[in-house]
Amino acid sequence: MFRISDFARLSRVSAKMLRHYDDIGLLKPAWVDPETEYRYYTADQLPRLNRIIALKDLGFRLDEIARLLASESGDETVSVEQLHGMLKLRRTEIERRLAEEQARLARVEARLVDIERELPSYDVVLRSVEPVWAATKRQTAPNDLGIERMFEEVERFAERFKARADEPPFMVYHGDKPDWLDVEVAVPLTRSVPGSSPVDVRQFPRIETMACVVHTGSYASLPRAFAALHRWTQLNGYRSIGPAREVYLRFSAGDKKLKLPPVFLTRDATEFVTEIQLPVSLE
Amino acid sequence: MFRISDFARLSRVSAKMLRHYDDIGLLKPAWVDPETEYRYYTADQLPRLNRIIALKDLGFRLDEIARLLASESGDETVSVEQLHGMLKLRRTEIERRLAEEQARLARVEARLVDIERELPSYDVVLRSVEPVWAATKRQTAPNDLGIERMFEEVERFAERFKARADEPPFMVYHGDKPDWLDVEVAVPLTRSVPGSSPVDVRQFPRIETMACVVHTGSYASLPRAFAALHRWTQLNGYRSIGPAREVYLRFSAGDKKLKLPPVFLTRDATEFVTEIQLPVSLE
DNA sequence: TTGCTCCTCACGTCACGTGAGGTGGC
DNA sequence: TTGCTCCTCACGTCACGTGAGGTGGC
Numbered sequence: 001m002f003r004i005s006d007f008a009r010l011s012r013v014s015a016k017m018l019r020h021y022d023d024i025g026l027l028k029p030a031w032v033d034p035e036t037e038y039r040y041y042t043a044d045q046l047p048r049l050n051r052i053i054a055l056k057d058l059g060f061r062l063d064e065i066a067r068l069l070a071s072e073s074g075d076e077t078v079s080v081e082q083l084h085g086m087l088k089l090r091r092t093e094i095e096r097r098l099a100e101e102q103a104r105l106a107r108v109e110a111r112l113v114d115i116e117r118e119l120p121s122y123d124v125v126l127r128s129v130e131p132v133w134a135a136t137k138r139q140t141a142p143n144d145l146g147i148e149r150m151f152e153e154v155e156r157f158a159e160r161f162k163a164r165a166d167e168p169p170f171m172v173y174h175g176d177k178p179d180w181l182d183v184e185v186a187v188p189l190t191r192s193v194p195g196s197s198p199v200d201v202r203q204f205p206r207i208e209t210m211a212c213v214v215h216t217g218s219y220a221s222l223p224r225a226f227a228a229l230h231r232w233t234q235l236n237g238y239r240s241i242g243p244a245r246e247v248y249l250r251f252s253a254g255d256k257k258l259k260l261p262p263v264f265l266t267r268d269a270t271e272f273v274t275e276i277q278l279p280v281s282l283e
Numbered sequence: 284m285f286r287i288s289d290f291a292r293l294s295r296v297s298a299k300m301l302r303h304y305d306d307i308g309l310l311k312p313a314w315v316d317p318e319t320e321y322r323y324y325t326a327d328q329l330p331r332l333n334r335i336i337a338l339k340d341l342g343f344r345l346d347e348i349a350r351l352l353a354s355e356s357g358d359e360t361v362s363v364e365q366l367h368g369m370l371k372l373r374r375t376e377i378e379r380r381l382a383e384e385q386a387r388l389a390r391v392e393a394r395l396v397d398i399e400r401e402l403p404s405y406d407v408v409l410r411s412v413e414p415v416w417a418a419t420k421r422q423t424a425p426n427d428l429g430i431e432r433m434f435e436e437v438e439r440f441a442e443r444f445k446a447r448a449d450e451p452p453f454m455v456y457h458g459d460k461p462d463w464l465d466v467e468v469a470v471p472l473t474r475s476v477p478g479s480s481p482v483d484v485r486q487f488p489r490i491e492t493m494a495c496v497v498h499t500g501s502y503a504s505l506p507r508a509f510a511a512l513h514r515w516t517q518l519n520g521y522r523s524i525g526p527a528r529e530v531y532l533r534f535s536a537g538d539k540k541l542k543l544p545p546v547f548l549t550r551d552a553t554e555f556v557t558e559i560q561l562p563v564s565l566e
Numbered sequence: 567t568t569g570c571t572c573c574t575c576a577c578g579t580c581a582c583g584t585g586a587g588g589t590g591g592c
Numbered sequence: 593t594t595g596c597t598c599c600t601c602a603c604g605t606c607a608c609g610t611g612a613g614g615t616g617g618c
Contacts, residue, residue, distance in 0.1 A: 005571070006546040010532050010556060011497075012410070015572090020608055036616055037573055043499060043533060043554040047406075050497045054406035058394065059387050062607070084398050087391055094388045098381065104342050105377045108370055111341065115367050123330075123337035127295070214294075214333050216326060249293050250326065263289040271326040273293060288597070298598090303582055319590055320599055345581070 001031065007041035011049045026052060026066050059090055103236070103282070110235035122213050122228035129207040129277065132167065133192050136200050138184035140175065147171070148254065150185045155258045157199045163189045166261055170247040211238065211278045214249075218269040222246075225276055233280055242279035249273040284314065290324035294332045309335060309349050342373055386519070386565070393518035405496050405511035412490040412560065415450065416475050419483050421467035423458065430454070431537065433468045438541045440482045446472045449544055453530040494521065494561045497532075501552040505529075508559055516563055525562035532556040 008015040021027040022039065027049055029039035048069065055065045068083060103126075114121045135154045139146065151169060158164040167188035175182030186204070195201035211233055215225040226244070233240060250266050250273035266272065291298040304310040305322060310332055312322035331352065338348045351366060386409075397404045418437045422429065434452060441447040450471035458465030469487070478484035494516055498508040509527070516523060533549050533556035549555065 050406040058391050087395050091391050098384050101381050108341050108374050112370050123333040216329050
């Protein structure tokens, strides 16, 4: 029978950890003196403790270890299969974390390069984007003078069905030939409704990884944000896998009296808020 | 001026996060209604929030971000240099974590292989071992019959100097030719004392990564533990970079009346506790 | 008798998420 | 008037580490 510090020395863990494992029922002392509450351990408790430490090293949490050790004393085959399954889950989880840290490292290094070249750094962020139903109209044109009217038309279409979702409108850049635009304006809907030419209704799929940058102010300096986003994408080892979106988080609707949530609207161009999104994937 | 949920939608973060950032002073609302305590934000707070999110994505903690943003409004050059330094620290930290997760993944996969081949798995653990002063005696012999007497001699040496440390004795396996031993017995000391032939005094250096397995019971099955340790080392992509140690955490001192801490001693061979340690390194 | 060891709270860590219970605003 | 939104606590997360304050054992 060992007192806690002796058992701690044998097992190479701290006495605090032993008390903690007692508290959560993972490893109870062989005997507790009812008078002094002193914990006493025996040598044959060492293998269990060593197994706990080893499983902890594999990345299991203490409650998972508790389950594994509980089933160990029960049906042997179940335990092995269960351990096998949990190890596979662990492997997947660790691989996920590895990929995440790799990407983080690339971001840090890209930022370091930016600083060393004394470039202004944009705040690019990766996230996923949920699927969305939208009324859309696509058109090719030599410039964007018609964009505002296209949005107006599609907004009125959504209003007619009372299907306007409480989400910001956006534009999709399909072509990227210089001096010739191929764009699609999109207005989110609450549900699928039948489209009628020239307004189309379709669902934009979920995008797993979207590189995003938020631009505040007038549209004059939007191209700089686009350029920064593409630069960031390259530096971080990603490549573009789809058309970019321009999401109008805050904009001017002119005098059109559209039924839009007021939070989207402003008259002051310095208060425009636009997010540029680029679907990306590694490599 | 936006209410919290509108600003949350603009910035793509949760209202809860905004409240949290207010609480810790990272991003205060532009105005708080003193009557209702409602928080109100302005569009020009968006860039700061986007920077916060981007820095968070790089792996900075919120208090670090607070410091970075605080210095940003101050002296510009200091801020850039500081960010540069912190990014380098981040990079180092991420690289360390990557290596750690890689090793963990290897351990998980080795364990999976063990299970699939239905091998009993030993609980091997990696840790570092601190440097230690010890009185030692090294000898080559065709078998280990003299080991006990060697230990006795070195223990008496340590006693004479009243320099016996409260640590377990161990043995170092220098040679590994079959049927011929080259071993060194070692007794930890509290300080450096002059050696006198045949007892030597030397310091064992710190070992960064020691693969360890604890064996309980008599010495008869120690070779199985040794074999498991070497197998584990290979499977996990490590290689041995030094002689193995056998640490006697609990053993029998016969009738020698040595002044040893009682926790080390037992008469019952099934209660022997021995740790085998192998210095290893990746690749 | 004096340290030494042990005990039990209780708090801190990190960045929020999740209710509970109550109230202002259209 | 009725939801809807907002508010402030307060607790939970994960595996302990770090005192505080008090007591048994040689």
